[in-house]
Structures are given as structure tokens and as C-alpha cells.
Amino acid sequence: MKPIQVGLLGIGTVGSGTFNVLRRNQEEIKRRAGRGIEITMVADLDVERARAAVGEGVRVVDDARAVIANPDIDIVVELIGGYGIARQLVLESIAAGKHVVTANKALLAVHGTEIFAAAHAKGVMVAFEAAVAGGIPIIKALREGLTANSIQWIAGIINGTTNFILSEMRDKGLDFAVVLKEAQRLGYAEADPTFDIEGVDAAHKATLMSAIAFGIAVQFDKAHVEGITKLAAQDIRYAEQLGYRIKLLGITKRTPKGIELRVHPSLVPSKRLLANVEGAMNAVVVHGDAVGTTLYYGKGAGSEPTASAVIADLVDITRLHTADAAHRVPHLAFHPDAMSDLQVLPMAEVVTSYYLRLRVADEAGVLAQVTGLLASAGISIDAVLQRESDEVGADGAAAVPQTDLIILTHDTREGTLDDVLAQLQALSTVLAPIIRIRKEELA
Amino acid sequence: MKPIQVGLLGIGTVGSGTFNVLRRNQEEIKRRAGRGIEITMVADLDVERARAAVGEGVRVVDDARAVIANPDIDIVVELIGGYGIARQLVLESIAAGKHVVTANKALLAVHGTEIFAAAHAKGVMVAFEAAVAGGIPIIKALREGLTANSIQWIAGIINGTTNFILSEMRDKGLDFAVVLKEAQRLGYAEADPTFDIEGVDAAHKATLMSAIAFGIAVQFDKAHVEGITKLAAQDIRYAEQLGYRIKLLGITKRTPKGIELRVHPSLVPSKRLLANVEGAMNAVVVHGDAVGTTLYYGKGAGSEPTASAVIADLVDITRLHTADAAHRVPHLAFHPDAMSDLQVLPMAEVVTSYYLRLRVADEAGVLAQVTGLLASAGISIDAVLQRESDEVGADGAAAVPQTDLIILTHDTREGTLDDVLAQLQALSTVLAPIIRIRKEELA
Numbered sequence: 001m002k003p004i005q006v007g008l009l010g011i012g013t014v015g016s017g018t019f020n021v022l023r024r025n026q027e028e029i030k031r032r033a034g035r036g037i038e039i040t041m042v043a044d045l046d047v048e049r050a051r052a053a054v055g056e057g058v059r060v061v062d063d064a065r066a067v068i069a070n071p072d073i074d075i076v077v078e079l080i081g082g083y084g085i086a087r088q089l090v091l092e093s094i095a096a097g098k099h100v101v102t103a104n105k106a107l108l109a110v111h112g113t114e115i116f117a118a119a120h121a122k123g124v125m126v127a128f129e130a131a132v133a134g135g136i137p138i139i140k141a142l143r144e145g146l147t148a149n150s151i152q153w154i155a156g157i158i159n160g161t162t163n164f165i166l167s168e169m170r171d172k173g174l175d176f177a178v179v180l181k182e183a184q185r186l187g188y189a190e191a192d193p194t195f196d197i198e199g200v201d202a203a204h205k206a207t208l209m210s211a212i213a214f215g216i217a218v219q220f221d222k223a224h225v226e227g228i229t230k231l232a233a234q235d236i237r238y239a240e241q242l243g244y245r246i247k248l249l250g251i252t253k254r255t256p257k258g259i260e261l262r263v264h265p266s267l268v269p270s271k272r273l274l275a276n277v278e279g280a281m282n283a284v285v286v287h288g289d290a291v292g293t294t295l296y297y298g299k300g301a302g303s304e305p306t307a308s309a310v311i312a313d314l315v316d317i318t319r320l321h322t323a324d325a326a327h328r329v330p331h332l333a334f335h336p337d338a339m340s341d342l343q344v345l346p347m348a349e350v351v352t353s354y355y356l357r358l359r360v361a362d363e364a365g366v367l368a369q370v371t372g373l374l375a376s377a378g379i380s381i382d383a384v385l386q387r388e389s390d391e392v393g394a395d396g397a398a399a400v401p402q403t404d405l406i407i408l409t410h411d412t413r414e415g416t417l418d419d420v421l422a423q424l425q426a427l428s429t430v431l432a433p434i435i436r437i438r439k440e441e442l443a
Numbered sequence: 444m445k446p447i448q449v450g451l452l453g454i455g456t457v458g459s460g461t462f463n464v465l466r467r468n469q470e471e472i473k474r475r476a477g478r479g480i481e482i483t484m485v486a487d488l489d490v491e492r493a494r495a496a497v498g499e500g501v502r503v504v505d506d507a508r509a510v511i512a513n514p515d516i517d518i519v520v521e522l523i524g525g526y527g528i529a530r531q532l533v534l535e536s537i538a539a540g541k542h543v544v545t546a547n548k549a550l551l552a553v554h555g556t557e558i559f560a561a562a563h564a565k566g567v568m569v570a571f572e573a574a575v576a577g578g579i580p581i582i583k584a585l586r587e588g589l590t591a592n593s594i595q596w597i598a599g600i601i602n603g604t605t606n607f608i609l610s611e612m613r614d615k616g617l618d619f620a621v622v623l624k625e626a627q628r629l630g631y632a633e634a635d636p637t638f639d640i641e642g643v644d645a646a647h648k649a650t651l652m653s654a655i656a657f658g659i660a661v662q663f664d665k666a667h668v669e670g671i672t673k674l675a676a677q678d679i680r681y682a683e684q685l686g687y688r689i690k691l692l693g694i695t696k697r698t699p700k701g702i703e704l705r706v707h708p709s710l711v712p713s714k715r716l717l718a719n720v721e722g723a724m725n726a727v728v729v730h731g732d733a734v735g736t737t738l739y740y741g742k743g744a745g746s747e748p749t750a751s752a753v754i755a756d757l758v759d760i761t762r763l764h765t766a767d768a769a770h771r772v773p774h775l776a777f778h779p780d781a782m783s784d785l786q787v788l789p790m791a792e793v794v795t796s797y798y799l800r801l802r803v804a805d806e807a808g809v810l811a812q813v814t815g816l817l818a819s820a821g822i823s824i825d826a827v828l829q830r831e832s833d834e835v836g837a838d839g840a841a842a843v844p845q846t847d848l849i850i851l852t853h854d855t856r857e858g859t860l861d862d863v864l865a866q867l868q869a870l871s872t873v874l875a876p877i878i879r880i881r882k883e884e885l886a
Contacts, residue, residue: 021733025593031658031781032590034769129588135734137588144587145572145580147475148754150468215474273716273740283738290464291578291751294741295726297716298734308734311591323766326477338474 003036004318007067007098009089010079011044014103014130016053017303018077018310029311033318037311039077043067068093075317077310078102087111094118094126099321101313103130103306106195109204112211112218116331123325127313132205133158133282135305136298137312142212142286143333149288151213153253155266155442156284157277158205160300161196162228162248164188164280166236166265170245175233188280198227199248199263206250209284210261214254214342215334219261222344226264235357235435238406239267242383244355245275249440258343260350267355267408267439273297274442285442293442348415353382353439355408358424359432362401366429370405377420382408402431408439446479447761450510450541452532453522454487457546457573459496460746461520461753472754476761480754482520486510511536518760520753521545530554537561537569542764544756546573546749549638552647555654555661559774566768570756575648576601576725578748579741580755585655585729586776592731594656596696598709598885599727600720601648603743604639605671605691607631607723609679609708613688618676631723641670642691642706649693652727653704657697657785658777662704665787669707678800678878681849682710685826687798688718692883701788710798710851710882716740717885728885736885791858796825796882798851801867802875805831805844809872813848820863825851845874851882 006022008015019039022029030036043064044050050060064080067073068089076093078100080086086107091114093100100119102108108115108128119126129139133156142151157163161183168179180197183189195201203225211218228248239246244267253260268275273295277283282300287293299305320328330336360366371381385406409417417436425434449465451458462482465472473479486507487493493503507523510516511532519536521543523529529550534557536543543562545551551558551571562569572582576599585594600606604626611622623640626632638644646668654661671691682689687710696703711718716738720726725743730736742748763771773779803809814824828849852860860879868877 017733021591025591025732028593028658029590031777032773034773034778034781135731136737137584140583140588141580144759145583145755146751147472147758148464148468148751150471215471273719276716276719288578288751289468290460290747290754292742292748294579294739296737296739298737304733305735308589308591308731311733312588315590316587319770319772320766322770323763327762327765329762330475330477334474335477338477 001035003038004074004314005038005040005072006075006077006314007041007043007070007073008039008077008079009043009064009067011042011050011053012079013303014306014310015079017307019054021304021307022311029315033315035318037314037318041067041070041073064089065092068096068098073098074321075099075101075314078104081106083107083110090115090126091118094122094124097122097124099124099317100126101310101317102126102128103310105131105201105204105208109207109218109220112208119331120336125317125321125328126331127317128208129313130306130309132208133284134298134300134302135308136282136284136296136300137309138209138284138296139212141296142209143329146286146288146291149290151254152287152289153251154209154213154284154286155249155251155274155440156206156209157247157274157282158250158284158300159196159202159248160280160282161189161193162202163277166228166246166248167278169231169233170236170240173233173237176229176231197229199225202248202250203263206252206261206263209250210252210259212333213252214259215332215338215340216259216342217339219344222261224262224264224347228265231265235437238357238385238387239355242385242406242408243270244268244439245270246437247275251440255345255351257349258345261344262347262350265437267437268442272442348418350414351411352414353409353411353441354417355406355437355439357435358405358430359402360405361429361431362403363429367405369427369429370424373420373423374409377416379412379417379420380410382410444478446481447517447757448481448483448515449518449520449757450484450486450513450516451482451520451522452486452507452510454485454493454496455522456746457749457753458522460750462497464747464750465754472758476758478761480757480761484510484513484516507532508535511539511541516541517764518542518544518757521547524549526550526553533558534561537565537567540565540567542567542760543569544753544760545569545571546753548574548644548647548651552650552661552663562774563779568760568764568771569774570760571651572756573749573752575651576727576739577741577743577745578751579725579727579739579743580752581652581727581739582655584739585652586772589729589731589734592733594697595730595732596694597652597656597727597729598692598694598717598883599649599652600690600717600725601693601727601743602639602645602691603723603725604632604636605645606720609671609689609691610721612674612676613679613683616676616680619672619674640672642668645691645693646706649695649704649706652693653695653702655776656695657702658775658781658783659702659785660782662787665704667705667707667790671708674708678880681800681828681830682798685828685849685851686713687711687882688713689880690718694883698788698794700792701786703793704787705790705793708880710880711885715885791861793857794854795857796852796854796884797860798849798880798882800878801848801873802845803848804872804874805846806872810848812870812872813867816863816866817852820859822855822860822863823853825853
């Protein structure tokens, strides 16, 4: 049988990794897939770079549409990124009857509904294992490995840049800005790191996992997105003393009221495996009603780890593309006519527990005042830690003696906590903006 | 479309879990599979137990062959266990054109070649996700998620009973026999725990993973199998002091000379996630040339976790059974005509590092004598720890002052080490049988 012919749109880091791995392991991949898989055409605006990456024997063009128009190409791999031209080219590939493989989480999290509907109508597959957690086969685990389960929640470290920064902050006791610079120097953070450090990238991935886990449409616009830029080394230290580490988590959860979908820094008990995922590594915890807690760990980015996922998709398509379209694995795990209309909840309706740090006047009655307000709102307290402040007041020398009050709460509705925080902030004994970090027990 | 009809052979713990989960989540599973999946017939020698488990509306018989003979049954789930009647019934199911799902690792590790060949010839699927690591979708990860990779090695905690026992031994400083009793009382170990504690169960699972990872036939008879019954609390403590934990690992590795396939206690660096997998949990680390190190964690046994894997297989078959047989995922990941003839190496050819404990006479020159013998065999030393013995001599009071000498070696050929150990054991200053435990860095 003649090899499956693949056209690559964009040959940067992931593209050349895909080309190299596919060539290096071609024999083994063919023995698995039952058919050869070859990249026969590459489109990149930088034709010279593309030529250097693939050598002779592969057609290199600067026009992506020439790949899509080539009738010999069975599968188009989109590695351009972004929402603009990538969206257009993916839709055109589908219209031309090509299967599509993409690592583009941003595109699918925002335009997934349109793209999957087009693919379904045309009877082609859009595969995207590489879009979430790089080389970890988490999409496959969710869509196929855990089909028996009513999935209850997912919590993942799904952005390597921020996990590297948080690991360094903890290890070295440094502040965010210092570590970011170091991460940029080492290549763990991009020159413009906004999408990573503000949580946007993680939210794209969480959006995709949420859709697959619960059978809802991709709804990035409903996700709560919060990054790590405001985290202080101090809170990482206090959390440690209380038995927790702070991780940027992508969380999605099924509740009686609807779906939670949120990305933010979270305290995680130090003894959990997830808390011990360090550096640029990724890990996703999935809790299903039958299987209980499972965890998937590996490299979430990089040339060959991401290529591993792209090629797994190519093999899946090679294995399945002759199968009846109705019997393939549905794009979002559930059949399009059997999706759920569960709503994504606003943050005020989220129920979780919290780490609070209050800079307060070190005087009698303050603790009673603070805990009293929490109690009157029905928020119960799990632990309190009181520390001398190691900072001085804003005027150079503290006007009044100050202390840090750290409180861990039990589960509460976020809207309720917001109200109490506003009251606490208004107290004359509360001397600085209250720090609030969510806490997930992941039990 | 009418539901896929499933017949269950044997309804013990896993069988009733499968029945319950399939019923509880039937709507959600149907939305994923595109078709209902129903257990319509159950065979069990204990008809009353079976009836109690499934209630009315399901046909219950005491004769497994009545299930196989039923033309309405699409898939037979074999949950009887063992190599005897289970083998016969699986082969008969295949001959009758039924797809088969089984959790029977022993059967497949020993008779897999015969069974998969029969299934291939008949054009039916034999699915066995539940046979390795319970609810963790590790078979799917290996066969589908990591197809891009030349897999280098796998190391897994794949027996919950022994991991529970080792965790307890470490936590409480207790010896094996004491903890085994406790494990039996708590239901973590069976009345006859031989298959678990002697490493046989783990070796069955490692054999299956080895075949899938490297495209070789299942060869349980070539596996090196060693259990945990001889482990002393003392060695767990010494390992801890050196920065390691002792786990029973199933290991399979690709080397230039052939395939390593072995189950034995291993020192693992404490900082590895795998070392922190505690209690009855399972975890498998897979290292691929493209993806690097990935890890999969979850419950390796139990009613509903195992049912989760059984049902995932039912959904896979439901999705794929109308597909061209040539395009399905091959039973052992590689197409039957593209298997490898790589040989499983004898243990003497295995290269790894070691923990050695020598009870020696506490006199001048002994350390030099021991390390001299190791050096002359070309075995280099990574660390040495010398401890006062806390035990007395065999005759009630030590005849000579004794000490424990603990040595960590660098990588060496096991045959070479065996020779040196024989020489060391013959020294008059070595007072007791030398303890040797293998060590895996998993880097």
C-alpha cells in the first residue's frame, strides 16, 4: 500500500521535530500503523529554513494553499499557530477533504465549535493530541481510556513555563520578576511571555479538556483566567510551612449547578504527586467515578515531545481513515448529537477553599475581629498561622506594629468569600490588600 | 441501532463492578460510543450470586458455553482467571466469532501467542486493558499514544499488594511477615498471596508491556521473577539513608544485545515520582526516544477501577468492530507480520547498578579487601555506608565485632557481579549471606 502522504504547514520547532522523528522511526512506525507515513510537502514562508530542515526529496513551497490543493496529500498538519490564517487554512483543508492534525490549542479553544462541525459535516478527522500537555497522551486517555467514567474533575499543570518559574521561586526563594528573566534567558519563557504567565495558554488547554470530559462545547470565553504574575515568594514560603505547594492549575469540575472552568494559582498538598511535578514538566490528574484518581505526567512542550503527539495522531488517522466516519472517536469524545448543555459557572458560584494572607495591625482583638467576620458568613477555618512581618511599612518604618495573618478556609462559595473579603479589607486594622489564593485538596 | 450485547463469564468483584458501572453510566457511555452497550447474559457457577449481582432482566446461566453459543452476543468478557478453562473459553469465543475482553494477565502472558493468532485469523479483537495496571489506560498509551516512539524502557509498580506491603514496611519499620498479615487482614493481600509477593503477577503484566513496547512475542517463560519475601526492614532503612526507596518494579528495556524483562525489588531515587507512589497504587514510567519520560498513575486493582478498563475496551470494540480488521489497532501494537525477533536476555547479560549489604567482621582492612575485589572486576563504586550492626551474632553474642557494609555500585553486567559476589561470600571476614538488591536510576 502506498504511504499516507502528509503536508506540513509551518516548519518551526514542532514541525522539524515531527519531520525528524517520523524519519528516524519510520520503520517502527510503519510496523505499527500497517502503512508508511511520509511528509511529502512542506509550506513555510521561510522557504530556506524549510529546505534546510527537510533536505531534498520533499517539496517545499511558500504557499500553504498549494499543500491543501495537492490531491496526493491525505493529511494536513497545521503548525502555524494563532487564530488568524491558521483558522482559515484548517477550514480550507477540511473543505478540501483532508484530515487535519493540529497542535493549535488557541485555535481550537476559541474556534473549535466551527472547526469540528465543519469536519463532521465533511467526514474528516481533526486530531489535536499535541494541543494539550505536549507528549502526554491525555486527549486519548480522556476520549478513549476513561470512557466508562462519569468524569468528576480534572486538575492539571499544563503550562511548563509557569511551572518552571514557580519551581524556581520555591527552590531559591526568589520573586516572580527575577525568575521570569532567568526563564527567558534559559529559553523556558518566550520574549513575550504574556500568554503563559497570565494563564491564557493553560486556559486554552483546560477549555479543551473540559469539553472532552463533560461533553460540552468549547467555551474559552467562559473560562476564569488568572496568571502567576502577582505571586509573592512570601506566600510560597507560608504555603510550604502549612504543607502546601503553589501550582498554576487548569481546573474543570462537574458540579450539580454546572461546570467549573478556571485557571489560577492553587495551593496543593505537598504530599500529592501533582505537587511534586517540578520544572517545565506537565501533569494532569483526572478523577472518574469508577476509576478514581489517575495521573498522567510528561513533557508538555518541546520539539520531539510535541512531535510524539502529532505523529500519534497521524498513526491514528492512518489506522482509522478508511473506517466508517460514524464509528470513529468523536472529536470532543461525545457524539455531536449527544453533547450536554451544562453551563460553565461564573466564579462567584465556584466552591473551593482558600489561603488568605492579611497584613494586620499587631494589636489585641484583630484575630477575633477577622475570624468573627468569616464565621458570620458561615466560612469555617481550617488553619491559622500568625507571623511577624519581615517587611517594613510603606513609609519606611512601620507606623504601627504589623503582622501577617494567614488563614486556610474550608470549602466555601467564592461569591460569599468575595463579600467577606470586601468587609475585611475595609477594616482599619487591615493594612494592605488581602492576598487570596485558592486551595485544592485533590482528594 | 440496537445495543451491543455483552456476555459475562464470571461475575465476582470485577464482573459486578463492570455490571454496575455500565448500568450507572449507561447514558454517558452511549453518548460516547454512539451505541448502547448492555450486559444481557451472565455465566457463573454460582448462579445465585450472579442473580443477586445483576437482578432481573439479565439471563443468568451456569454454563459459559451457553453464552458463547448465543448468536445475539457480540462480545464475551472473560473474568474467570487462570490458564485452564479460561483459555478454552476464550479460544471457543474467538472460534464463534465473538470479540473478547479479558482482564486475565496470566492467560495472555502465557498463552497470548496462541490466542492473538486465533483472533487475528478469525478477524476478531481480544482487548485486555484491564490486564495491566487496572484502571490506568497504559495499554492504550503504549499501543496508540506513543506510536511515534522507539520505546527505550518501561518500569512500573504494577502490583498493588506488594506496593502496599513495601509502603507499610517503610512507614512503620516492620518486617515483611508482620506486614503481610496486616495486608491480609485489610484485604490488600489474598489468603494465598504467592502470585503477588513472589512477583509472578507483576511479571505477567511486564511480559505484556514488553511485547507491546518492542513488538516481540509474549514470553513469560523468559522473564526473571523475584518477589519481596526476603526483603528486610533494615535494607529499606539503609536505602532511605542513601536517598532511595525500595519498590517492586516490573522492568523491560531495549538494549543493543536484546530485551531485558525482569521483576524484582529495586532501589529508586526518592525524588522520582515513581518512588512516591504509595500504598496499593500503581504507576508505570515509559521512556520513549521522542517523548522522553512519561508516567501513568492510578488504581491497579479493585472492582470499579478494573471495570473502568473493561468498559473502555467494550467502547473501543463498539466503535471499531465494523471497521476493516486490517485497520484496527494490532493486539500487540505491531502488525503480526511485522513483529521483531529480538531475544529476551538472560539475567547474566542485564546491565544495572546494585545495592549490596555485607555483614563483615569489624576489623582493619576489610573495606579495602571488599572494594579491591570489586575494583579488580571493573565494578566501580558510587557510595559506601558503614554501620554498626544492630543485630547480634548467630550464637546469641557476636563471636567477633560485626558491622554492616553497604555499597552502591555503578552500572555493571550482572554476570560479572555474580562472580565477584561468589568471591566476596567466600571471604572469612564476610559473616553472613550478602544481600544484593538492584538499583534503577530511571533518569
